[in-house]
Amino acid sequence: MADAITTRADDYSQWYIDIVKAAKLADYSPVRGCMIIRPNGYALWENMQAALDGMFKATGHENAYFPVFIPQSFLAKEAQHVEGFAKECAVITHSRLMVDDEKGVVPDPASRLEENLIVRPTSETIIWDTYSKWIQSWRDLPILINQWANVVRWEMRTRLFLRTMEFLWQEGHTAHATEAEAVEETLKILDVYTTFAQDFMATPVIRGIKTASERFAGAVETYCIEALMQDGKALQAGTSHFLGQNFAKAFGCQFQNKDNALEYVWATSWGVSTRLIGALIMTHSDDQGLVLPPKLAPTQVVIVPIWRGDAKTEVLEAAERIERELRDAGIRVKLDARESQRPGWKFNEYEVQGVPIRLALGPRDIKNGTIELARRDTKTKEGVPQEGLADRISGLLGEIQQGLFDSALAYRTAQTTKVDSYDDFKAVLDDKGGFVLAHWDGTDETEARIKEETKATIRCIPMPDEAEALGSNEPGVDMLTGKPSAQRVVFARAY
Amino acid sequence: MADAITTRADDYSQWYIDIVKAAKLADYSPVRGCMIIRPNGYALWENMQAALDGMFKATGHENAYFPVFIPQSFLAKEAQHVEGFAKECAVITHSRLMVDDEKGVVPDPASRLEENLIVRPTSETIIWDTYSKWIQSWRDLPILINQWANVVRWEMRTRLFLRTMEFLWQEGHTAHATEAEAVEETLKILDVYTTFAQDFMATPVIRGIKTASERFAGAVETYCIEALMQDGKALQAGTSHFLGQNFAKAFGCQFQNKDNALEYVWATSWGVSTRLIGALIMTHSDDQGLVLPPKLAPTQVVIVPIWRGDAKTEVLEAAERIERELRDAGIRVKLDARESQRPGWKFNEYEVQGVPIRLALGPRDIKNGTIELARRDTKTKEGVPQEGLADRISGLLGEIQQGLFDSALAYRTAQTTKVDSYDDFKAVLDDKGGFVLAHWDGTDETEARIKEETKATIRCIPMPDEAEALGSNEPGVDMLTGKPSAQRVVFARAY
Structure with missing residues (x-):
């Protein structure tokens, strides 16, 4: 049996951690504040990445990769940025370890760096240093680059997914010839994030502008999407920044416009992170475990075959046939035919893990041409015909997706x-x-x-x-x- | 015009760097030894990732993510591993910067860490620390996990893709109940790497075992694939390690077997990195630029429309129709209709970037129902009918893929x-x-x-x-x- 999950009413924070642990999404690591994203959690992130990456590419963006290290001096170049980011961060001072008979391994004093390096908390500085080399003319613009990367912010109070020292994210960094184009880009990405939150995460969000005090350090304007969690607290689910010419000025990035005059380049940056997994959990899950929207669920349907004695062969054959039919229909299906665990254990396991639909198939179903179908969201179950199952399930997955959004929106409206x-x-x-x-x-x-x-x-x-x-x-x-x-x-x- | 590329005969090393720069694959960064992977280079890496990731998943592996930081003491736990990896690495000693009136920003002395952290050079230690918590019984085995991540090794002499301080890679880490299973896994991955190198990279490799002195630090046996570059030098293109029980013993990872006895877990690890992009360049490219195998080329076919005056509309319409036909046939096609660059400039650009097939379409082609087709590998061109173009190109892409492998194999055999x-x-x-x-x-x-x-x-x-x-x-x-x-x-x- 999985460990018991604390109810939301008893202790909301503990409920959240229990879900993360019981659904095997993540674990704390031996490094304080860092997390291990387990296969179930990472598969969710991969589905989020695939959806977002497709939308970024459809809007003309390309992926690239910039170094994880930033020279210490770079953080000080943009006046507001230094206030926001040159504080709690991982500082690299040495490049070699040596064996010390008393202390084990220690940094070799001879390897002290001339200039310290910082593990990136965000990449505006190193990217604008690079853009200043890439951009000479209006012909070089726009640059529409995104990167998928890890970043580090030395957080004191951490919580799995929601606030961790290291997290995974995407950060877009674009360069434009005009202010209007950069503002348009900022808003285009806000729309992409809104579509992703609502259509994939089934999470309603409010789109808006941050006040000056909540703005990204170095931005002229920060746009955001805000979601409401089940405990009545808000969660910022994505931000898109219009950076004006601040970073272009800090890094001397000018271009020759069509009239041969030099101008500073206009910039945007935008990002969402593994924090979204926390938002997803707190939007839909219940006291029995995770509830996942079908569009992001790594497994949309699990089939649990049930047999005693002789029936094994015919039950397994039918289960495999149904698995194939569903897979051919583009459904992410898993057949769990393990004999090391009982059906009841499996039912509980997939409920905790939030698999949207569970099918159970026994000898009587084989005889009747039926199968038992259980929904994770409503916890209802019914016998349905095997015939036409793929169509029924495709429709049902869409219905569940919409139902989760509708419930979350009704909750938000009421709150x-x-x-x-x-x-x-x-x-x-x-x-x-x-x-x-x-x-x-x-x-x-x-x-x-x-x-x-x-x-x-x-x-x-x-x-x-x-x-x-x-x-x-x-x-x-x-x-x-x-x-x-x-x-x-x-x-x-x-x- | 792109910068001129040094010929291989003149200076092979410079030729390599010229290709990387001219094809816009990567750049050096302001941090010594770190590289910026530009969109063209990253798109190649994405295609490599997609192919490998598919093969890993098809053989039962799941992705996960472990922290970028490793406690300094972990590196010292496995006797051989400490020799290999606890040397040149990035050491984090402080967690906060402060503003100093004279020096700009400096590490805050009050933020000195109790235990230094290392940026992972490889993740065996932190993963086996975790596995020791996850594994209790034979029921918890096998664990078949891979991660896509950045790693850092403080290299003194760096070269873009081939040897950089930070690089991107995948690292598989598996845990097994028996020695035989772990050895089987090690060899299975060696086969995956071989298939990837030969079928996707069109790069013949020799599969073999490393000698003790070339073995991974902490491995019982290291298997590898070795490729031959055009300058007659070898390049290790992937390694798969049988780790025995070394890491399980170092991190106290035991399991209860089916007879209720405690045993140490058996391990493997394996990886390939962005180094493969260097191998790809040096296997196929020529003095005119990059040559890419079609299966990995981000753009397989580029269409360059050519017109003067009135013909623009009809040429562009035909080009767009052909683009749609090729895309519908599953071909990665790009139409370059920019008016800011001339056709000759584009021909050169896509030659340098290694696009396998270039199509050029002018008013005379419209009249004749033909199109000019140029192959990057053989540098031949011919007029072909527009009718049946998608089929012709699909076949030709396969032919080019095979031709590149055959040439590379003939070269290797001769050398x-x-x-x-x-x-x-x-x-x-x-x-x-x-x-x-x-x-x-x-x-x-x-x-x-x-x-x-x-x-x-x-x-x-x-x-x-x-x-x-x-x-x-x-x-x-x-x-x-x-x-x-x-x-x-x-x-x-x-x-």
């Missing part, structure tokens, strides 16, 4: 509250949680005071169409200062 | 020489290069003396079937010591 007074604001945060739509006067001071007093932050200023959909686009007055506000913004306590 | 005396051995190495098949007495001393005197190393002891094919399986006497030898071994100067 999104408009408030007009600070007292109501605090009461909603404490009693109900979720997104709180309130007016804000646009100042850093008010934002900081609210954060300090309530631990809630402004998740985003919704994009115009989002604001309209949320009904948050009417003007009003700041709940604290009474100063005018053009539209409500989205507050929440967040991961 | 493989049997010698029986040390004088002949030295003469062949100096005058002709290539693989030299000679008898060796099996001692470290003789091997070391030959290496010191000639810079040639034993690339491998060929596997029995290879030895038979090479005609190297007859017994004889060592060319230096006259001591008996069971079979010839493969010597060469190597990358």
Whole structure:
């Protein structure tokens, strides 16, 4: 039996960790704050990568790879970037170990580096140093590059997937001849992320703009998608930054425009990470384990054959035939015919692992031409005919995908509250949680005071169409200062 | 125009670097010894990854991800491993930078780590530490895990792709209940690597066993595939290690067998890296640029439309129609309709980049229903009918793939020489290069003396079937010591 999973009502944080462990998604490692992504978790990441990578390529992007090490001095070149990233990071000072009779192995003092290296926390600096060599003329633009890589941020309080010292991500870095083109790119990627979150992760998100205090260090404007978890806390699920000419200026990246004049290049950067696996877990899973949207589930259907004695051959043959039929229909199917585990153990295992559909097949089913079909999302089961099974399952997978999105959206809608007074604001945060739509006067001071007093932050200023959909686009007055506000913004306590 | 490429005859090393630069595969980075893999190079790596990953999964392996950092003490746990890997490596000693008014940013002395971390040079230690927690019983075995990752070895003399401080690779790490199973796995992967090299890279390889002095640090036996480059030097293209119980013992990894007795787990590890891109370049390319086998070429066919004045619409429409037809036939095709560059510039560009087939289409072709087809490998061109083009090209891509392998094999056969005396051995190495098949007495001393005197190393002891094919399986006497030898071994100067 798998270890028991704590219920959400008992201890939400422990429930989350229990799911990650029981579904074999990840483990802590001997290096504090680093995680081991186990095969079940990595297969999810591979499916996420495949979907995103396809969308990046369909919008004209190419993959490349830049070094994991950044010279220490690079981090100091962009004034705001240094504040944001030249703090907690992994610093390499030596290039050789030597054996010491007392201490085992130690760094060889003779190998002290002339300039320290930093393990990349993000790659703007090394990439813009390179772009300054690649770009001379308008003919060299745009550059639309993405990389899949590991990055390291020396986090003090870590949680598997959500906040780890090392994580995997993609980071896009594009270079453009005009401001308008760079802004268009930033918004195009925001749309890609939104489509991915909603259509693949079945996770509704609010698209918006970050306030100055929440902006990426070095960006002119940070756009984001914000999702709501089942405990009423928000999670930033992706960001797309319009960087203006900040990095081009810091790294001397100019191009000759069509009129032969020199201009600084316009930039964007954008990324999503293995954090999304945390978001996926906290959007759909329940007290029995993981629940996965079919489009990302590594295994969409598991077949468990059940037999005693003589029936083995005929049950297994039928199970294999059904496996082939489903595979030929493009369904990711797994037949678990292991004899070292009992059917009941398997039922539990695949429930914990969130496989969307479980099929069970015994001698009576063979006789009747039926099979037992159990849904992970609704926990319902029924006998269905073997005939037409692939079509039925293809349809059902689509239905489950849509059902998960609809449930998550209904939850978010119920947990999104408009408030007009600070007292109501605090009461909603404490009693109900979720997104709180309130007016804000646009100042850093008010934002900081609210954060300090309530631990809630402004998740985003919704994009115009989002604001309209949320009904948050009417003007009003700041709940604290009474100063005018053009539209409500989205507050929440967040991961 | 692209920069001129040095000829192989003039300066082989410079030719190699020129190809890498001119085909936009990679660049040096501001961090000494690290490389930037540009989109053309990375697309090649993606195709290599897709082919290998498919073969790994088809043989039952799963992907996972282990941390980039390894505690310094881990490297010292396996006696031989410490010798091999705890030397030149990136040592992390601090976790925070601070601003210093004089020096810019510096490591914060208060952030000195209690235990230094190493950027992984390979992951046996951290993985076997983990396996010791995952494995209790024979039911937990086998574990068949692969990871795609970056690794760092502090190399002094680097060359793009062939030897860089950071490189990308895959590393398989498997755990088994019996020695026989682990040896079987090691050999199965050697076969996967051989198939990949020969069928995808069109690169013939010799499969063999490394001598003790060339063995992976910590392995009981290292198997390898060895390829021959156009300058007569060998290149190790992949290794598969049988690790015995060495790492299981170092990390206390035992399992309860079916008889309830505790046993140490048996292990393998295996890897190939971005080095293979270097091998690919040096196997097939010529003085005009890169030559790529169609199965790995990111673009298999490029279409260059040619028009003046009025003809633009009809030429472009025909080009787009042909592009669709080829794409629908599963061919990776690119239409280059840019008006910012002339056709001649494009012809040169795609020749340098090694696109296997170039199609050119002008107004006269439209009238005649023809198209000009140029092959990169033979540099021949001919007019062919537009009708049936997709079938013709599919067939031709297969022919080119096979032709490249046949040429490389013919070269290797011509450059493989049997010698029986040390004088002949030295003469062949100096005058002709290539693989030299000679008898060796099996001692470290003789091997070391030959290496010191000639810079040639034993690339491998060929596997029995290879030895038979090479005609190297007859017994004889060592060319230096006259001591008996069971079979010839493969010597060469190597990358």
